[in-house]
Amino acid sequence: MSKPSAQRRSLLESVAKTYRVDSTQDDWIRRLCVRSMLPWLRAGDVGLEIGCSNGLMTEMLAQNLSQLTVVEAASDFFQAVQNRKLANVHVYHEMVEAFHPAQQFDCIFLTWVLTHIEDAQGLLSRIRTWLKPDGRLFIVTPNARVLSRQLALHMNLIQDLFALTENDRNHGHVRAYDRARLVAEAEQAGFQVIHQTGLMLKPLADFQMDELFESKLLTADHVQGLYRLGHEYPDLSSAIFLVCSPTSHG
Amino acid sequence: MSSSNVSPEALSEERNFLEKVYATYTVDHSAQTRVMRELVVRTVSPFIKGGRALELGCSDGYMTEMLASKVEHLDVVDGSKSFLEAARKRGLQNVNYIYSLFEEFEPEQQYDYAFASFILEHVLEPQTVLAMLKRVLKPGGVLFVTVPNARALSRQLAMHMDLIPDLKALTNNDLVNGHRRVYDRVYFNRELRNAGFDPIVETGLMLKILADFQLDQLIDNGMLGPSQIDGLYRLGLEYPDLCGALISICRHRQEGQ
Numbered sequence: 143m144s145k146p147s148a149q150r151r152s153l154l155e156s157v158a159k160t161y162r163v164d165s166t167q168d169d170w171i172r173r174l175c176v177r178s179m180l181p182w183l184r185a186g187d188v189g190l191e192i193g194c195s196n197g198l199m200t201e202m203l204a205q206n207l208s209q210l211t212v213v214e215a216a217s218d219f220f221q222a223v224q225n226r227k228l229a230n231v232h233v234y235h236e237m238v239e240a241f242h243p244a245q246q247f248d249c250i251f252l253t254w255v256l257t258h259i260e261d262a263q264g265l266l267s268r269i270r271t272w273l274k275p276d277g278r279l280f281i282v283t284p285n286a287r288v289l290s291r292q293l294a295l296h297m298n299l300i301q302d303l304f305a306l307t308e309n310d311r312n313h314g315h316v317r318a319y320d321r322a323r324l325v326a327e328a329e330q331a332g333f334q335v336i337h338q339t340g341l342m343l344k345p346l347a348d349f350q351m352d353e354l355f356e357s358k359l360l361t362a363d364h365v366q367g368l369y370r371l372g373h374e375y376p377d378l379s380s381a382i383f384l385v386c387s388p389t390s391h392g
Numbered sequence: 393m394s395s396s397n398v399s400p401e402a403l404s405e406e407r408n409f410l411e412k413v414y415a416t417y418t419v420d421h422s423a424q425t426r427v428m429r430e431l432v433v434r435t436v437s438p439f440i441k442g443g444r445a446l447e448l449g450c451s452d453g454y455m456t457e458m459l460a461s462k463v464e465h466l467d468v469v470d471g472s473k474s475f476l477e478a479a480r481k482r483g484l485q486n487v488n489y490i491y492s493l494f495e496e497f498e499p500e501q502q503y504d505y506a507f508a509s510f511i512l513e514h515v516l517e518p519q520t521v522l523a524m525l526k527r528v529l530k531p532g533g534v535l536f537v538t539v540p541n542a543r544a545l546s547r548q549l550a551m552h553m554d555l556i557p558d559l560k561a562l563t564n565n566d567l568v569n570g571h572r573r574v575y576d577r578v579y580f581n582r583e584l585r586n587a588g589f590d591p592i593v594e595t596g597l598m599l600k601i602l603a604d605f606q607l608d609q610l611i612d613n614g615m616l617g618p619s620q621i622d623g624l625y626r627l628g629l630e631y632p633d634l635c636g637a638l639i640s641i642c643r644h645r646q647e648g649q
Contacts, residue, residue, distance in 0.1 A: 289599075289601070289627075292627055292630070293599075293620070293623045293624060293627055294623075296622075296623040296624075296626040296627050296630075297619050297620065297622070297623035343545075343549075345545070345601035345602065346601065350615060353615065359602075359606055359609060359610075363553050364549070364553065366552070366553065367549045367550070367552040367553035368549065368552075370552040371545075371548055371549055371552050374548070374552075
């Protein structure tokens with residue numbers, strides 16, 4: 143680890159306190175994320191979720207798995223998911239860097255986490271050993287090329303699509319990915335990317351999207367449309383969605 | 393000799409149609425229509441220096457006024473008397489207003505520039521109008537054509553929301569606005585090429601993220617201010633395919649070329 147664990151943990155705690163998990167569009171995209179995962183889940187699968195945020199996805203995923211283990215470092219998020227009292231979910235209050243599971247999993251969910259991790263290769267390599275040989279890793283990260291960010295670039299609000307904005311730093315992001323970079327990251331760590339797409343084409347910034355939802359100028363129908371449009375233009379979507387399997391050793 | 397492919401009966405019907413449809417046109421109330429017209433002028437300005445120009449269709453004269461300030465003389469042709477009256481009220485000194493169908497327009501002098509903005513999607517037969525434009529432009533004269541884009545992002549969203557069956561289908565909004573067809577880039581460029589025009593610039597005007605009524609609200613309530621509009625315009629140059637409108641700046645092919 144390149145940063146002392148205590149410092150990382152306190153950063154996570156402060157990020158968790160200010161995270162906009164109650165935002166309408168964060169809610170939508172997490173639901174869409176689970177929807178994209180469901181066709182890949184098999185009956186009886188045992189899963190691991192790394193970072194659970196407010197537990198919305200945890201609850202939805204748990205309904206489609208026999209067992210779900212969660213590792214979450216931030217106290218607020220740990221408490222939020224505990225409060226949901228999910229019978230087949232076990233939550234560890236721990237930094238993922240310090241986590242050593244006793245079993246292997248059919249599926250591992252790493253959603254909106256990797257951009258927060260200093261040593262992405264270190265984590266992905268460890269995750270690889272936690273996955274059954276026919277298991278699947280789902281990686282979701284924000285997309286550096288999302289349409290709203292390209293607009294910000296043209297408005298001179300950011301200097302470069304991969305430059306971290308103040309908003310990024312406040313959220314504890316340490317890097318930005320586009321699809322090519324994320325796929326390369328996964329492949330380098332010993333994964334084969336078997337499916338890649340985008341989650342929800344996002345035309346405007348988060349705060350504007352939230353306003354449009356609240357004013358009903360954007361409705362549930364628009365969300366469905368933007369979700370489908372994201373499959374057509376993954377490059378302009380809010381998040382990158384990868385399904386990976388471990389590369390078999392020759 | 394008439395070069396029109398359109399029958400006299402059809403043109404007579406068209407005359408009545410224009411008076412009926414455009415008596416109630418409300419172009420000046422739409423913020424996004426205003427913005428699009430400003431962006432047309434922004435895009436064409438670097439190609440204009442004085443000279444005699446022709447504008448096909450003047451609507452309420454918003455664009456007429458902007459164009460008139462950039463040329464020495466501007467002739468405006470419109471098939472709707474109410475539009476001509478609206479534009480005339482602006483009191484522009486170097487503008488001459490002519491009541492005629494585009495198909496029947498026969499000027500005494502040729503022009504350095506011709507502007508056909510949001511016209512081709514309305515007319516009975518685009519090739520007839522383009523043939524007229526070819527005749528009335530001086531050799532080396534420049535034609536500026538703008539049409540709505542079938543592949544605008546907002547329209548692709550509407551398709552995914554099942555609001556339109558396919559991108560080329562006419563929406564209710566299209567029909568209300570008197571549109572008879574909708575172009576994508578390939579079809580648009582082919583139309584111009586078939587009429588004997590070669591492009592200098594082919595691009596898009598403003599990446600269109602949402603539908604007209606939504607953009608109107610967002611512009612009016614300030615969420616899309618001048619810097620956002622400028623950003624969407626620049627982004628549109630990167631993704632012409634997703635823009636609200638397509639623009640082609642072209643010259644007609646000379647003999648022997």
